[in-house]
Amino acid sequence: MDFTLTETQDMIRDTVRSFVAGQVREPALRWNEGHGDAAGALRALADMGLLGVLAPERAGGAELDALSLAVMITELAEGDAGLAAMVAHHNAQGLGFLLRAGFTDTKALRPFAAGKQLLCLAAAEGEAHADAPDLSTRATQAGDTWRLTGAKRLVPLGNRASHAVVVAATESGARGFLVDLSGEGVTRSASAPLVGLRSCDLADLRFDDAAATHDLGPAAEALAHTRALGRLCAAAMANGVARAAQAAGVTYTLERKQFGKPIARFQPLQWQTADSATELEAAELLTWRAAWTLAQGTARSLDVEKAAIFALETVARVTDRALQMHGGYGYTVDFPVERHFRDAATLRVLADGTDVQRVALARGLAVQA
Amino acid sequence: MEFALTEIQQMVLETARSFADNELLPIAADIDKTGTFPAAQVKKLAELGFLGVAVDEKWGGAGFDNLSYAIAMEEISRGCASTGVIMSVNNSLVCDPIKRFGNDVQKKTWLKPLAQGKRLGCFALSEPGSGSDAAGMRTTAIRDGDHYIVNGTKNWITNGKEADVCILIAHSDPSERHRGISAFVVDREQTPYGIGKVEDKLGIKGSSTTSLVFEDARVPVANRLGEEGDGFKVAMSTLDGGRIGIAAQALGIARIAFEEALAYSRERSAFGKVIGDFGAIREMLADMATEIDAARLLIWRAAVGKDRGEKFGKHSAMAKLYASEMSARVCHKALQIHGGYGYVKEYNAERHVRDARITEIYEGTSEIQRLVIARETQKAFAASHG
Numbered sequence: 136m137d138f139t140l141t142e143t144q145d146m147i148r149d150t151v152r153s154f155v156a157g158q159v160r161e162p163a164l165r166w167n168e169g170h171g172d173a174a175g176a177l178r179a180l181a182d183m184g185l186l187g188v189l190a191p192e193r194a195g196g197a198e199l200d201a202l203s204l205a206v207m208i209t210e211l212a213e214g215d216a217g218l219a220a221m222v223a224h225h226n227a228q229g230l231g232f233l234l235r236a237g238f239t240d241t242k243a244l245r246p247f248a249a250g251k252q253l254l255c256l257a258a259a260e261g262e263a264h265a266d267a268p269d270l271s272t273r274a275t276q277a278g279d280t281w282r283l284t285g286a287k288r289l290v291p292l293g294n295r296a297s298h299a300v301v302v303a304a305t306e307s308g309a310r311g312f313l314v315d316l317s318g319e320g321v322t323r324s325a326s327a328p329l330v331g332l333r334s335c336d337l338a339d340l341r342f343d344d345a346a347a348t349h350d351l352g353p354a355a356e357a358l359a360h361t362r363a364l365g366r367l368c369a370a371a372m373a374n375g376v377a378r379a380a381q382a383a384g385v386t387y388t389l390e391r392k393q394f395g396k397p398i399a400r401f402q403p404l405q406w407q408t409a410d411s412a413t414e415l416e417a418a419e420l421l422t423w424r425a426a427w428t429l430a431q432g433t434a435r436s437l438d439v440e441k442a443a444i445f446a447l448e449t450v451a452r453v454t455d456r457a458l459q460m461h462g463g464y465g466y467t468v469d470f471p472v473e474r475h476f477r478d479a480a481t482l483r484v485l486a487d488g489t490d491v492q493r494v495a496l497a498r499g500l501a502v503q504a
Numbered sequence: 505m506e507f508a509l510t511e512i513q514q515m516v517l518e519t520a521r522s523f524a525d526n527e528l529l530p531i532a533a534d535i536d537k538t539g540t541f542p543a544a545q546v547k548k549l550a551e552l553g554f555l556g557v558a559v560d561e562k563w564g565g566a567g568f569d570n571l572s573y574a575i576a577m578e579e580i581s582r583g584c585a586s587t588g589v590i591m592s593v594n595n596s597l598v599c600d601p602i603k604r605f606g607n608d609v610q611k612k613t614w615l616k617p618l619a620q621g622k623r624l625g626c627f628a629l630s631e632p633g634s635g636s637d638a639a640g641m642r643t644t645a646i647r648d649g650d651h652y653i654v655n656g657t658k659n660w661i662t663n664g665k666e667a668d669v670c671i672l673i674a675h676s677d678p679s680e681r682h683r684g685i686s687a688f689v690v691d692r693e694q695t696p697y698g699i700g701k702v703e704d705k706l707g708i709k710g711s712s713t714t715s716l717v718f719e720d721a722r723v724p725v726a727n728r729l730g731e732e733g734d735g736f737k738v739a740m741s742t743l744d745g746g747r748i749g750i751a752a753q754a755l756g757i758a759r760i761a762f763e764e765a766l767a768y769s770r771e772r773s774a775f776g777k778v779i780g781d782f783g784a785i786r787e788m789l790a791d792m793a794t795e796i797d798a799a800r801l802l803i804w805r806a807a808v809g810k811d812r813g814e815k816f817g818k819h820s821a822m823a824k825l826y827a828s829e830m831s832a833r834v835c836h837k838a839l840q841i842h843g844g845y846g847y848v849k850e851y852n853a854e855r856h857v858r859d860a861r862i863t864e865i866y867e868g869t870s871e872i873q874r875l876v877i878a879r880e881t882q883k884a885f886a887a888s889h890g
């Protein structure tokens with residue numbers, strides 16, 4: 136049992152932490168108000184080699200483990216949740232699918248692993264689960280090429296990505312396809328803005344007889360893998376947002392004075408500080424363990440669901456308390472807590488819902504019983 | 505980061521689990537009903553080395569680490585919460601301070617038989633008038649030549665009835681508060697003292713809780729732990745470690761409550777299906793399982809911190825706060841899942857609720873843990889923000 140980071144993980148954390156302090160925290164305020172965007176930050180992360188975290192070195196990736204990914208995503212989310220969501224999506228969903236699907240075309244992989252091009256995963260369709268038979272996006276084979284027709288909503292990186300992994304129904308079940316998003320038959324439009332994660336690029340994609348560049352095979356396995364990675368990243372993001380909110384809240388209580396003393400001296404505020412600190416650290420421990428379990432390749436453990444449920448519930452409470460610590464000021468856009476509060480609410484619905492995960496977890500428990 | 509147990513820790517886990525399965529689970533309900541001290545089981549714990557888990561073999565202990573201790577505490581408390589606290593007090597509150605503050609003679613005289621389980625210990629800090637505010641104690645130990653003369657009453661002492669060695673915290677200089685406090689090993693064979701009222705309690709009924717009465721009791725100077733005036737430090741640092749044990753006790757209680765509720769949810773049917781398939785029951789079970797794991801990680805982190813000689817006070821406060829409140833929630837839900845059967849003694853669910861409740865109170869109430877955590881957290885932010 137060892138709760139310390141390895142040297143590499145430690146280095147990644149420090150690198151990302153100082154990147155966030157220097158190039159994310161300030162501009163994030165503007166990105167979230169629609170002034171400017173995080174494109175520059177994404178390019179900088181690509182140059183740092185952090186857009187191919189899980190990809191093999193031979194394809195230009197960093198070949199790191201899930202724990203390194205989680206550590207990095209938490210740090211990014213502490214600066215800006217929307218940026219963290221995009222980086223997580225490219226690494227764990229787009230690339231995560233390709234790698235798990237056994238995509239070995241190193242030449243095609245290289246630009247994604249280097250972060251020169253971004254890759255998104257267009258799987259779920261709102262009502263239909265990605266691996267459900269009722270996917271409305273369909274693929275049919277015409278000669279050597281597969282052609283896709285259908286629509287996907289709220290795809291992270293959908294506007295910026297050069298390619299998408301699209302999951303579509305075929306006669307033999309759901310399959311994954313690599314699709315060039317600048318190709319014919321693809322239209323993309325920015326999704327209606329969400330309550331939070333405002334700096335995250337989200338698009339609605341339409342495919343009208345669009346040709347796939349690669350058939351990635353049956354999707355189920357790779358989807359299960361990206362779902363686990365997605366839950367891990369959701370937990371990691373939640374922890375980052377919670378950290379930012381707790382820092383803002385506690386710092387504010389140390390500065391704000393009422394009744395002649397800092398409000399940090401009042402027990403109700405101390406209680407909130409203590410509860411948030413405790414729950415947040417528990418959430419991080421669960422998240423790191425889940426990442427470790429994934430890195431061990433342990434088949435079907437319930438660690439990921441536990442981490443995601445706990446972290447997503449925790450971020451809701453921590454951001455709520457942090458807002459309350461600020462009193463009326465917390466309700467204004469002059470302080471960052473209202474954004475953390477909105478980001479928390481958004482994370483909880485995007486990460487396929489804690490309720491869905493509870494069902495998955497309870498099923499697993501029943502099997503173990 | 506590494507979340508696997510070592511071979512030794514795994515062995516401790518398996519030994520403790522099978523002991524709980526075979527020797528504790530079958531008797532726990534009866535221990536509760538009759539309020540009897542589980543003497544035979546405590547004797548067997550001694551044979552397993554579980555009364556001095558983290559004490560060197562040289563001093564009669566098992567020679568394992570504090571993580572092994574936390575693991576064993578969880579498993580033993582899963583079997584029987586009363587046995588859990590008896591074990592916790594002897595390990596954390598009695599052996600540990602002698603190990604850390606005792607000299608070799610004191611270790612040979614007391615630590616060895618205590619760790620071997622030949623004698624049983626208790627820890628006397630609280631008084632009728634002082635609990636959370638420990639330094640407000642009234643008991644005095646006034647130096648008189650080669651002895652200290654002790655007068656006063658200690659309250660709420662776990663193992664008070666059975667113990668024959670007592671770690672006593674008292675004022676050697678009543679004109680001072682914290683700095684006037686000293687710690688002693690009081691040997692009942694050497695220094696007879698009185699056992700007062702035996703409490704009748706809500707739970708952990710197999711463990712005795714008594715007052716201890718000292719009337720001009722003479723304790724040799726050689727029995728003092730550390731220097732005169734070190735007593736408050738001895739007591740507080742001891743409780744830092746003790747909280748790991750109590751957190752693990754809370755976790756063990758939650759574990760058994762959860763296991764029984766999960767099993768029940770697969771057996772009981774209503775409206776044509778097993779209740780475990782209702783969304784509301786599933787949600788409770790999912791949350792219980794999640795929070796149990798969260799508590800365990802907090803506990804293990806604190807234990808590893810102690811093993812590494814790091815500062816672990818905040819981490820053990822977090823572990824104790826979270827695990828005890830988690831245990832109360834989990835036991836509450838476990839009772840709910842049993843419906844009416846949860847409220848009757850035919851099932852164990854009501855006992856777990858009663859047993860879990862104490863963990864929010866002793867070795868520092870939840871309020872005291874929050875004070876510790878808030879103070880440390882605020883200090884860290886104040887330091888990092890100028």
Ligand SMILES: Cc1cc2nc3c(=O)[nH]c(=O)nc-3n(C[C@H](O)[C@H](O)[C@H](O)COP(=O)(O)OP(=O)(O)OC[C@H]3O[C@@H](n4cnc5c(N)ncnc54)[C@H](O)[C@@H]3O)c2cc1C
Pocket residue numbers: 593627628629630633634635636637659660661662663705713862865866867868869870871872875
């Ligand atoms: C079964 C049992 C076994 C025990 N075993 C032992 C033992 O072996 N040895 C031993 O020394 N003691 C033992 N205790 C005593 C136990 O540690 C105390 O009961 C506990 O520390 C609380 O003290 P108190 O009961 O005096 O409550 P009080 O300190 O009077 O507290 C009453 C309430 O006020 C709150 N409170 C107090 N101060 C503050 C503050 N500053 N801010 C906010 N809230 C506050 C408390 O949290 C609590 O809710 C045992 C108790 C029980 C019930």
